Amino acid sequence: xxxxxDNGGAAGSRRGFLTVGFGAVxxxxxxxxxxxxxxxxxxxxxxxxxxxxxxxxxVGGRTSFSxxxxxxxxxxxxxxxxxxVIQVKVGSAWVLAQxxxxxxxxxxCPHLGxxxxxxADKKKxxxxxxxxxxxxxxxVETGPSPRAMDTLETKVEENLVQxxxxxxxxxxxxKEPIA
Amino acid sequence: xxxxxxxALVDAVEDRLGxxxxxxxxxxxxxxxxxxxxxxxxxxxxxxxxxxxVLGVVLATYYSPSATDAWASTAYIQxxxxxxxxxxxxxxxxxxxxxxxxxxxxxxMVLHRAYKAPREVTWWAAIGMLGIGLALxxxxxxxPWDQAGYWGILxxxxxxxxxxxxxxxxxxxxxxxxxxxxxxxxxxALHVFVLPAVFGLxxxxxxxxxxxxxxxxxxxMSDAEAHKTTQRYFPAQAFLDVLAMAAVAGIIxxxxxxxxxxxxxxxxxxxxxxxxxxxxxxxxxxxxxxFFEGPLEPVATMVIxxxxxxxxxxxxxxxxxxxxxxxxxxxxxxxxxxxxxVGLTIYGVQSDAADEEFQKSLAATEKSATEARAYAxxxxxxxxxxxxxxxxxxxxxxxxxxxxxxxxxSLDGQGGDEGPSLxxxxxxxxxxxxxxxxxxxxxxxxxxxxxEMDPYPEEDLPAEQFEPLIEYLMQLQGDPGxxxxxxxxxxxxxxxxxxxECNSCHEVEAGEEADGPNLHGHGSQAWxxxxxxxxxxxxxxxxxxxMPKFADKLSDEEIHALAAFVVKQRGLExxxxxxxxxxxxxxxxxxxxxxxAADDETPEAEAAPxxxxxxxxxxxxxxxxxxxxxxxxxxxxxxxxxxxxxxGEPAPEAADADAAGEPADAAPExxxxxxxxxxxxxxxxxxxxxxxxxRVVYGKKCKSCHGGTGKGDTKFGKKNNIxxxxxxxxxxxxxxxxxxxxxxKMKSYAKKLTAQEIDDVTAFVKSL
Numbered sequence: 001x002x003x004x005x006d007n008g009g010a011a012g013s014r015r016g017f018l019t020v021g022f023g024a025v026x027x028x029x030x031x032x033x034x035x036x037x038x039x040x041x042x043x044x045x046x047x048x049x050x051x052x053x054x055x056x057x058x059v060g061g062r063t064s065f066s067x068x069x070x071x072x073x074x075x076x077x078x079x080x081x082x083x084x085v086i087q088v089k090v091g092s093a094w095v096l097a098q099x100x101x102x103x104x105x106x107x108x109c110p111h112l113g114x115x116x117x118x119x120a121d122k123k124k125x126x127x128x129x130x131x132x133x134x135x136x137x138x139x140v141e142t143g144p145s146p147r148a149m150d151t152l153e154t155k156v157e158e159n160l161v162q163x164x165x166x167x168x169x170x171x172x173x174x175k176e177p178i179a
Numbered sequence: 180x181x182x183x184x185x186x187a188l189v190d191a192v193e194d195r196l197g198x199x200x201x202x203x204x205x206x207x208x209x210x211x212x213x214x215x216x217x218x219x220x221x222x223x224x225x226x227x228x229x230x231x232x233v234l235g236v237v238l239a240t241y242y243s244p245s246a247t248d249a250w251a252s253t254a255y256i257q258x259x260x261x262x263x264x265x266x267x268x269x270x271x272x273x274x275x276x277x278x279x280x281x282x283x284x285x286x287x288m289v290l291h292r293a294y295k296a297p298r299e300v301t302w303w304a305a306i307g308m309l310g311i312g313l314a315l316x317x318x319x320x321x322x323p324w325d326q327a328g329y330w331g332i333l334x335x336x337x338x339x340x341x342x343x344x345x346x347x348x349x350x351x352x353x354x355x356x357x358x359x360x361x362x363x364x365x366x367x368a369l370h371v372f373v374l375p376a377v378f379g380l381x382x383x384x385x386x387x388x389x390x391x392x393x394x395x396x397x398x399x400m401s402d403a404e405a406h407k408t409t410q411r412y413f414p415a416q417a418f419l420d421v422l423a424m425a426a427v428a429g430i431i432x433x434x435x436x437x438x439x440x441x442x443x444x445x446x447x448x449x450x451x452x453x454x455x456x457x458x459x460x461x462x463x464x465x466x467x468x469x470f471f472e473g474p475l476e477p478v479a480t481m482v483i484x485x486x487x488x489x490x491x492x493x494x495x496x497x498x499x500x501x502x503x504x505x506x507x508x509x510x511x512x513x514x515x516x517x518x519x520x521v522g523l524t525i526y527g528v529q530s531d532a533a534d535e536e537f538q539k540s541l542a543a544t545e546k547s548a549t550e551a552r553a554y555a556x557x558x559x560x561x562x563x564x565x566x567x568x569x570x571x572x573x574x575x576x577x578x579x580x581x582x583x584x585x586x587x588x589s590l591d592g593q594g595g596d597e598g599p600s601l602x603x604x605x606x607x608x609x610x611x612x613x614x615x616x617x618x619x620x621x622x623x624x625x626x627x628x629x630x631e632m633d634p635y636p637e638e639d640l641p642a643e644q645f646e647p648l649i650e651y652l653m654q655l656q657g658d659p660g661x662x663x664x665x666x667x668x669x670x671x672x673x674x675x676x677x678x679x680e681c682n683s684c685h686e687v688e689a690g691e692e693a694d695g696p697n698l699h700g701h702g703s704q705a706w707x708x709x710x711x712x713x714x715x716x717x718x719x720x721x722x723x724x725x726m727p728k729f730a731d732k733l734s735d736e737e738i739h740a741l742a743a744f745v746v747k748q749r750g751l752e753x754x755x756x757x758x759x760x761x762x763x764x765x766x767x768x769x770x771x772x773x774x775x776a777a778d779d780e781t782p783e784a785e786a787a788p789x790x791x792x793x794x795x796x797x798x799x800x801x802x803x804x805x806x807x808x809x810x811x812x813x814x815x816x817x818x819x820x821x822x823x824x825x826x827g828e829p830a831p832e833a834a835d836a837d838a839a840g841e842p843a844d845a846a847p848e849x850x851x852x853x854x855x856x857x858x859x860x861x862x863x864x865x866x867x868x869x870x871x872x873x874r875v876v877y878g879k880k881c882k883s884c885h886g887g888t889g890k891g892d893t894k895f896g897k898k899n900n901i902x903x904x905x906x907x908x909x910x911x912x913x914x915x916x917x918x919x920x921x922x923x924k925m926k927s928y929a930k931k932l933t934a935q936e937i938d939d940v941t942a943f944v945k946s947l
Contacts, residue, residue: 015414018418019413019414019418021418021421022413022414022418022421025418025421025422025424028425029226029421029425032428032432033230033269033428036266036269037233037234037237037262037266039261039262040237040240040241040260040262041237043260043261043263079558080558081255082243082248082252082254082255082555082559083248083558083560083561084557084558084559085560086560
């Protein structure tokens with residue numbers, strides 16, 4: 001090991017080398033731990049950590065729905081990080097008949113995600129959080145909602161109504177599913 | 180921002196916080212006697228501590244400290260989170276390296292007398308750090324709540340309990356009388372908050388000493404020389420320090436890569452005989468205990484470690500005693516301590532490596548860990564780690580078995596004896612015992628079959644007949660997993676054909692009906708599946724069947740899984756569930772390899788019950804969904820079946836029975852009914868004996884004992900002294916058939932033949 005205080009040219013460059021070396025190795029060491037740590041923290045950016053209900057889920061017989069909206073809960077197995085939860089409520093929908101067609105509206109308000117209720121005597125939907133009114137067809141009437149109520153895919157097989165539950169981005173005009 | 184303004188800002192911050200001067204103070208600490216490798220330890224310790232803390236925080240963003248979630252969340256980190264395995268590995272191996280570095284530092288301080296005044300505080304702090312390091316390991320290892328962690332902490336707490344007041348300490352650490360949520364949270368709180376805080380305090384003490392006195396000059400160097408060679412800490416010593424850190428980091432990364440993170444065994448299971456071993460850094464204590472058994476155990480767990488710690492604490496003072504004597508004492512003591520620890524550790528590792536039983540159990544543990552972690556990827560039902568095995572199809576089958584079968588059949592010492600035992604079901608031993616006495620409680624003793632088949636003790640069926648017979652019976656099972664002595668089985672087949680009376684009640688050609696079950700493919704997976712579907716099929720147990728028909732209650736998959744479960748009980752490899760279950764009518768032939776051979780045997784027999792089931796199942800399925808029963812939740816076939824029945828569907832049993840060509844009056848609880856008559860075929864008002872049919876019936880039921888011409892010239896007949904049949908009156912013949920002949924082997928056929936058949940046979944015998 002070198003001894004004595006560093007002075008002069010040769011010693012100065014040695015000192016410079018040691019300083020740079022110290023800095024470089026320190027950065028390397030920090031990176032070796034912080035790199036993987038950052039990757040771990042960022043894991044949810046690239047990988048879904050929850051899942052469930054992305055297939056059609058039966059909600060009842062065709063005959064149990066009419067022009068008057070009925071609120072149905074959608075049950076599905078849900079994976080939440082390391083847990084698998086069997087048949088829990090993942091969301092709900094307003095289901096009603098429009099002519100021969102069956103329509104399902106997500107109860108999640110497109111504005112900020114509160115729950116939309118049905119006001120039977122006015123035959124309108126209302127999100128009471130911020131006073132968004134929707135027609136029975138789901139269209140925006142008054143209030144801050146940027147778009148109509150979100151419809152969910154439905155199908156009827158052998159008299160059984162099934163809904164594919166999805167969530168959509170809130171606060172924007174377009175209806176974009178959240179992957 | 181201009182240079183002037185920046186300087187002003189820097190000055191302002193410096194004025195308020197003094198960051199630069201504090202860095203300069205750190206940078207300019209004195210290294211007496213010059214830069215040396217021996218001085219790297221405090222820096223290494225600091226580096227490791229900071230790294231462990233950072234990684235620990237990152238792990239804490241995924242880890243969930245509860246008995247239900249700890250294992251599952253750790254498995255998630257290890258197997259699913261990006262770089263999770265790496266971070267967990269660094270944190271785990273970091274602890275090991277931490278402890279080694281602390282041990283080496285203590286050794287270095289002794290060797291260079293670095294603990295002498297005024298640096299005793301550094302020495303004591305280092306001893307404390309080693310203690311905290313071990314405690315961090317002790318509290319950290321149980322956190323995944325896997326087998327190693329769980330059993331490890333239990334043993335460690337038991338050791339604690341031996342100390343005075345240990346019971347109370349155990350209850351406090353454990354958070355109660357048993358390990359669970361509170362134990363994990365307490366260990367977690369210690370590991371994450373308390374111990375690191377104490378460690379930080381100790382580290383601060385070391386730093387204060389260093390600021391106050393710099394790094395020590397080598398022992399024995401003159402003050403003048405030390406002064407001459409003294410350097411600033413930065414950059415030379417600092418560079419050496421980071422190089423040492425890089426070397427240590429390299430070791431930790433290498434260990435992490437080698438182990439792909441850190442070991443994670445299966446979830447904590449209090450019922451398993453896990454062979455608990457402590458982490459390697461406690462192995463020496465574990466081995467030390469082996470030398471002090473029974474009441475002496477505290478010597479190893481308390482006295483020796485206590486003495487060692489005391490010795491370390493007073494070492495700086497001992498060192499000063501009586502010239503070289505004290506020095507020698509310290510060096511000697513340290514040597515004993517080091518060699519003892521290292522020696523016991525090596526001994527522990529080697530003896531475990533040589534211990535076959537331990538290695539075997541380790542292999543089993545690792546296998547179950549792999550399995551558990553594979554299942555965990557589907558998510559663990561939040562009932563705690565062991566619930567991961569709910570995902571195992573075999574477990575689900577076992578639950579089905581418990582629900583539907585265990586009430587009547589026994590297995591592993593549990594269950595009813597209404598039906599035959601499934602312990603080792605249809606194995607060679609099982610079949611042998613059944614032939615010897617089918618009326619035993621283990622077989623048909625509590626069924627309608629009781630006393631229908633005579634016992635065949637040694638004197639009736641000597642070994643030279645019995646053994647070929649059993650071999651033939653095993654061959655009839657048709658499972659490729661059963662090794663058959665072909666010659667012996669052939670002999671058995673000949674005996675069956677010509678001498679034994681078995682064939683009077685049992686057919687062996689697929690599909691043919693007789694009094695007893697057709698033995699073609701008996702005990703095979705396909706056969707068991709048929710029995711589960713409907714044991715009352717004509718070629719199975721017919722009217723003697725008491726077992727509920729599960730064709731409507733369980734899905735094809737479930738029935739085949741149960742059948743597979745049953746044949747597995749005797750170690751046979753079941754056919755793939757999908758082969759047979761998915762499409763019983765078509766797939767049998769394509770089924771992969773020999774596994775499916777058992778199924779291939781009876782494709783025709785398979786089809787009938789499947790059709791029957793189809794008819795019953797359609798309306799049931801159509802009805803259930805209207806109830807809003809979501810099929811997604813695993814379409815509980817049982818629930819559907821029940822719902823259908825409750826809604827006044829045509830009774831599934833009846834529908835099924837019709838389709839299978841069985842009497843429609845099969846009651847839901849046949850056990851409660853008197854023994855039904857044999858096949859209530861429509862009887863003509865005035866029976867007229869059909870001698871031709873009598874010949875056929877005779878061939879099936881009588882010939883094996885009485886011979887083709889009624890002379891009783893079969894081996895069995897000769898052995899039992901059967902008298903010729905000719906010469907009797909029609910009434911006496913009929914009486915013998917109906918009642919049997921007391922004192923002979925001739926038993927009653929009243930229940931085995933219809934009245935018409937009895938008349939027919941009587942007519943035929945009369946004609947002999």
